[in-house]
Amino acid sequence: MFGLKPNEEVEPLTTCKICGLNYDSELSEDRAEHRKFHAKTMRALRPRPLARFRRLLNATGDPVEVKLGSGQWRHDEIYLRAKMFKREFGYDFPQWSPFGDETPDARGFLFNDDTGTFGHGAIAGACAFRWREFADSAPRWAMDWVWLAPDVRRKGLLSRQWALFQERFGSFYLQPPVSPAMQQFAIKHG
Ligand SMILES: CC(C)(COP(=O)(O)OP(=O)(O)OC[C@H]1O[C@@H](n2cnc3c(N)ncnc32)[C@H](O)[C@@H]1OP(=O)(O)O)[C@@H](O)C(=O)NCCC(=O)NCCS
Ligand SMILES: [Zn+2]
Structure with a gap:
């Protein structure tokens, strides 16, 4: 030195x-x-309730969708959670673009805190789906990642959204590596 x-x-x-x-x-x-x-x-x-997120919840329901063309602040909120996910699992880069220029197939979702931990209108976490092609099977949707703030985990939040995702994305694929918590989740939800 x-x-x-x-x-x-x-x-x-x-x-x-x-x-x-x-x-x-x-x-x-x-x-x-x-x-x-x-x-x-x-x-x-430790998210705090946001007035503009609450307004969106009233307009579109929970979860709030984010895709190409959505306002930049929604992309910022997804990107922040993608970074938290990356950091927690030690991956190389966040799986969402910070610039609002995501690919047209990317579908992000921001979850309202419906657990009473941070309050209605606080963004408890996020997830993202993408359309995927496979070498050995038909193309389908994949859940790329999902990340919830530690204080709202294991309170049924993702379970309450699961039917909606299944309806929307069919029998979607879970993008590996799948965390132990998510493996248990998948077993429970068949
Ligand atoms: C994994 C995660 C998305 C699950 O969401 P959640 O809202 O906490 O899950 P739920 O409360 O709906 O859990 C439903 C069931 O999943 C299973 N499960 C969820 N988290 C678990 C954990 N940490 N350990 C073991 N089982 C777990 C349980 O069977 C649970 O039912 P139970 O609480 O009645 O036993 C969330 O905990 C999270 O963000 N974890 C960190 C990031 C992560 O692992 N992402 C997945 C990457 S592939
Ligand atoms: Zn610090």
């Missing part, structure tokens, strides 16, 4: 226990970057 004397220790980075970011707490630009990243993460982990 440049400028280090023998035996001199490198100042270890701080890891935020909540958002998981590694940063140098001695550097003001690192602290500023952490504040921004932390606030964004909290919007996904």
Whole structure:
């Protein structure tokens, strides 16, 4: 390392226990970057009710669909959850475009918090479907990913939406790798 004397220790980075970011707490630009990243993460982990999401719920019902041509803020909300999913499972990149330019087949869904944890109008999580072609079977819809805030998990939220997804996407495929929780979910729902 440049400028280090023998035996001199490198100042270890701080890891935020909540958002998981590694940063140098001695550097003001690192602290500023952490504040921004932390606030964004909290919007996904502890969402607050949003007036514009509540208005959409009234107009379209729960879940709220997001696709090519939807307002940018809906894409931002899906993208944030795609990033949380990526981070939780250590994948290389988020499976949603941040630019509102998703492929025409992509269908995202934002879930209302109907568990009473964060309140009506809070975005509890999201999922995405895509049309998939297979080498050895007929093309069909696939659920690409699904991510709920930890505090609303195991409260029946996805179960309550399952029939709607089945109606809409038929006997859709679950895009692997399927998490242990989702495997148990799939067993329960046949
Ligand atoms: C997996 C996930 C989408 C399930 O949604 P959910 O709303 O929490 O699921 P539900 O409460 O409707 O669960 C229904 C059933 O699924 C099974 N299940 C769900 N989560 C489980 C878990 N963590 N461990 C074991 N079984 C689980 C159970 O059989 C459950 O029924 P029960 O609670 O009566 O035992 C959600 O927990 C989540 O976002 N997890 C983290 C991300 C993830 O794993 N995504 C899937 C990637 S393939
Ligand atoms: Zn943090």
